[in-house]
Amino acid sequence: MRIALIAHDNKKQEMVHFSMAYEGILEKHELFATGTTGKKVMAATNLNVTRFQSGPLGGDQQIGSLIAQNAMDLVLFFRDPLTPQPHEPDISALIRLCDVYQIPVATNVAAGELFIRALERGDLDWRKIIKEREDRHE
Numbered sequence: 001m002r003i004a005l006i007a008h009d010n011k012k013q014e015m016v017h018f019s020m021a022y023e024g025i026l027e028k029h030e031l032f033a034t035g036t037t038g039k040k041v042m043a044a045t046n047l048n049v050t051r052f053q054s055g056p057l058g059g060d061q062q063i064g065s066l067i068a069q070n071a072m073d074l075v076l077f078f079r080d081p082l083t084p085q086p087h088e089p090d091i092s093a094l095i096r097l098c099d100v101y102q103i104p105v106a107t108n109v110a111a112g113e114l115f116i117r118a119l120e121r122g123d124l125d126w127r128k129i130i131k132e133r134e135d136r137h138e
């Protein structure tokens with residue numbers, strides 16, 4: 001599965017701890033991240049992460065573009081709801097695209113933990129089935 005990791009500055013520590021705690025699960029998947037989040041996750045773990053631009057410089061939009069191409073299966077986006085972000089439109093657009101394409105998106109660490117355990121259990125395997133079906137009909 002292709003997983004996007006994104007965290008606002010006040011949530012980066014949570015993302016780092018999350019990625020350390022679930023490294024054993026995350027390492028089995030293909031990981032993507034916005035610039036600074038990816039850098040911090042890679043510094044704290046042995047995970048390999050494909051990094052995009054930092055969020056305010058377009059990283060959210062780059063991940064949104066992958067969602068629109070059906071190239072992202074899960075988004076873990078630990079948002080800071082208490083700090084205004086200069087790129088708020090990009091953030092809304094990314095979450096909107098998750099809803100358009102029915103991509104599971106966790107906006108806080110508690111939901112992230114549920115999703116990662118569900119992923120490990122195979123609860124998101126329906127994404128593979130849909131992808132295979134779409135590939136056959138292309």
Ligand SMILES: O=C(CO)COP(=O)(O)O
Pocket residue numbers: 006007008009033034035036037038053054055056059060091
């Ligand atoms: O701003 C972000 C998401 O909206 C995150 O970007 P960084 O990971 O580059 O800090």
